Amino acid sequence: MFATRALRQAAQHAERTPSIKFVGKRTIPSSVDHTPQPHPASPTHTLPASFTSASSSHNTFSSYRDHAQQFGPLRKTIKADGSGVGGASGSQLGPVAPPKGVYFDRNELPARFHRAPISLDEIEALESGGAAAFA
Amino acid sequence: MLSQRLIGRTTVRSAFKPSGLPTIAPSMSRWRRTYATEAEEKDLVIIGGGVAGYVAAIKAGQEGMKVTCIEKRGTLGGTCLNVGCIPSKSLLNNSHLYHQVLHDTKHRGIEVGDVKLNLEQLMKAKDLSVSGLTKGVEFLLKKNGVEYIKGTGTFKDEHTISVQLNDGGETSVVGKNILIATGSEATPFPGLEIDEKRVVTSTGAIALKEVPKKMLVIGGGIIGLEMASVWQRLGSDVTVVEYLDLIGGPGMDAEIAKASQKILKKQGISFKTNTKVLSGDTTGDQIKLEVEAAKGGKAETLEADVVLVAIGRRPYTGGLGLENVGVDVDERGRVVIDSEYRTKVPHIRCVGDVTFGPMLAHKAEEEAVAVVEYIKKGYGHVNYGCIPSVMYTFPEVAWVGQSEQELKKAGIKYRVGTFPFSANSRAKTNLDTDGMVKMLADPETDRLLGVHIIGPNAGEMIAEGTLALEYGASSEDIARTCHAHPTLAEAFKEAAMATHGKAIHF
Numbered sequence: 095m096f097a098t099r100a101l102r103q104a105a106q107h108a109e110r111t112p113s114i115k116f117v118g119k120r121t122i123p124s125s126v127d128h129t130p131q132p133h134p135a136s137p138t139h140t141l142p143a144s145f146t147s148a149s150s151s152h153n154t155f156s157s158y159r160d161h162a163q164q165f166g167p168l169r170k171t172i173k174a175d176g177s178g179v180g181g182a183s184g185s186q187l188g189p190v191a192p193p194k195g196v197y198f199d200r201n202e203l204p205a206r207f208h209r210a211p212i213s214l215d216e217i218e219a220l221e222s223g224g225a226a227a228f229a
Numbered sequence: 230m231l232s233q234r235l236i237g238r239t240t241v242r243s244a245f246k247p248s249g250l251p252t253i254a255p256s257m258s259r260w261r262r263t264y265a266t267e268a269e270e271k272d273l274v275i276i277g278g279g280v281a282g283y284v285a286a287i288k289a290g291q292e293g294m295k296v297t298c299i300e301k302r303g304t305l306g307g308t309c310l311n312v313g314c315i316p317s318k319s320l321l322n323n324s325h326l327y328h329q330v331l332h333d334t335k336h337r338g339i340e341v342g343d344v345k346l347n348l349e350q351l352m353k354a355k356d357l358s359v360s361g362l363t364k365g366v367e368f369l370l371k372k373n374g375v376e377y378i379k380g381t382g383t384f385k386d387e388h389t390i391s392v393q394l395n396d397g398g399e400t401s402v403v404g405k406n407i408l409i410a411t412g413s414e415a416t417p418f419p420g421l422e423i424d425e426k427r428v429v430t431s432t433g434a435i436a437l438k439e440v441p442k443k444m445l446v447i448g449g450g451i452i453g454l455e456m457a458s459v460w461q462r463l464g465s466d467v468t469v470v471e472y473l474d475l476i477g478g479p480g481m482d483a484e485i486a487k488a489s490q491k492i493l494k495k496q497g498i499s500f501k502t503n504t505k506v507l508s509g510d511t512t513g514d515q516i517k518l519e520v521e522a523a524k525g526g527k528a529e530t531l532e533a534d535v536v537l538v539a540i541g542r543r544p545y546t547g548g549l550g551l552e553n554v555g556v557d558v559d560e561r562g563r564v565v566i567d568s569e570y571r572t573k574v575p576h577i578r579c580v581g582d583v584t585f586g587p588m589l590a591h592k593a594e595e596e597a598v599a600v601v602e603y604i605k606k607g608y609g610h611v612n613y614g615c616i617p618s619v620m621y622t623f624p625e626v627a628w629v630g631q632s633e634q635e636l637k638k639a640g641i642k643y644r645v646g647t648f649p650f651s652a653n654s655r656a657k658t659n660l661d662t663d664g665m666v667k668m669l670a671d672p673e674t675d676r677l678l679g680v681h682i683i684g685p686n687a688g689e690m691i692a693e694g695t696l697a698l699e700y701g702a703s704s705e706d707i708a709r710t711c712h713a714h715p716t717l718a719e720a721f722k723e724a725a726m727a728t729h730g731k732a733i734h735f
């Protein structure tokens with residue numbers, strides 16, 4: 095009645111175990127290390143130093159601002175979920191100070207931090223020791 | 230005070246909104262009258278609509294992301310669909326048919342009358358395949374809610390891409406993530422100006438107006454040999470000049486490369502291996518190439534109507550403005566990325582020909598899916614040790630994994646098993662018996678290390694080898710798997726049997 099089963103059982107010792115093993119349902123690891131690693135096809139198998147340096151190494155103020163911006167017209171949010179103001183702590187944003195050997199230019203700052211332009215009248219007033227202002 | 234000011238500005242802004250205008254569909258959003266601050270931020274902005282770019286766009290659309298894809302060619306699909314893999318396959322297939330009807334019918338019992346070549350129609354058939362596929366891709370983008378902008382994208386800052394629209398005008402797109410997928414271009418040969426008419430790259434070689442009497446191909450790699458095959462079949466006298474002693478380019482097994490060269494030579498293609506091109510002269514009716522032996526020797530002048538420059542491809546980043554965001558490129562112009570396809574600026578990622586790895590459409594496709602998975606799920610997968618390569622000459626050459634010379638160089642022990650198509654029943658009935666299947670396996674574990682095929686339909690058969698290699702199969706696993714009879718695939722099984730033990734039919 096169960097001839098096939100009986101035959102299979104009898105021949106079990108002779109059956110070959112496949113080298114390929116079924117490992118079960120695929121799962122995504124709960125924690126993945128996202129630290130930059132060299133690309134497997136990279137010819138040098140190394141990453142430039144710029145990849146591994148801390149996130150605070152912004153070499154322009156605008157690049158720091160792009161990372162630090164939490165709200166506003168540019169809408170460059172760091173958090174994809176848009177958690178808004180206070181979405182990231184100050185320490186997460188990294189220091190505002192430039193890395194060693196890099197200097198921020200005042201002109202890269204928002205316009206309100208720029209030097210106020212000097213008008214011709216003001217120049218004249220300075221040169222005349224203030225007299226031009228009353229002329 | 231601050232909140233008062235903010236409220237005030239919002240009120241003023243809303244007061245100027247054109248409330249009376251009809252609502253425009255989201256797909257038309259590019260033409261909507263907007264304010265600068267209202268530019269919608271996309272989840273992913275992709276620069277390049279080639280295989281890497283459009284696949285990433287579709288995948289991201291499927292994952293529910295808001296996606297924009299920027300492409301300057303005017304049609305999607307990049308080099309592969311427009312001027313690469315697809316049109317060349319059309320020409321290879323139809324030129325093979327023409328050649329077969331002309332030379333390979335009598336002994337099969339088919340008497341054919343007058344056979345004429347209609348090159349214009351051959352090219353039209355090619356263009357039809359291309360346009361059908363590119364339109365299909367455009368439909369797929371639409372179906373998956375991807376915004377498609379025809380224009381040239383340039384980095385304005387780390388999140389903003391300004392786009393010079395093909396139809397004139399400029400727009401900009403803001404993205405949380407940006408993907409560089411700008412592909413590659415043919416490497417020019419120093420001293421030879423490409424005009425795509427007489428001195429051509431692969432782009433010009435698939436669109437020649439007439440069959441050249443004499444054709445010279447600089448570079449005996451896959452592209453050079455495929456194009457050499459097309460024009461030789463259509464009646465050209467073709468000579469391939471290769472600097473190395475073997476044709477086929479990197480990765481092709483030396484034994485297979487030698488076999489391929491022998492068969493192609495028999496078909497009528499001339500080869501000058503170990504030969505370097507010194508200079509070219511395009512001033513006369515005929516183009517003259519000065520060549521000499523690679524290791525030095527007597528110089529020789531070769532003449533031709535058309536010269537195909539097929540010495541390789543280089544990453545294409547022109548006009549991208551990478552310097553504006555400080556993204557690194559290496560000495561060969563490839564964008565430097567990490568294992569998750571991130572550039573130095575983590576939300577700017579890069580895949581395809583423009584970065585590391587072989588310049589293959591299917592590799593770009595794998596990366597495109599993986600990069601979207603990294604963005605969306607933080608987890609992706611591409612096995613760089615298991616990417617197949619195919620040369621679509623006749624017979625085809627295909628391989629996956631390591632070659633014998635690579636294993637020797639790395640000091641890895643291996644066992645070889647081969648099976649010729651001359652012993653395969655289906656190849657015999659087809660009267661196409663040139664070629665063989667070669668398998669390399671670990672002598673201790675029997676794990677498959679590489680598969681190399683030269684023979685009819687090798688490009689299809691390599692899929693089985695790729696699957697086996699990806700699963701870490703042993704040659705015994707393949708040998709014990711039932712294959713239908715009579716098929717060419719039986720040669721694959723028999724090669725596995727030869728690797729593991731002994732082939733039955735040889």
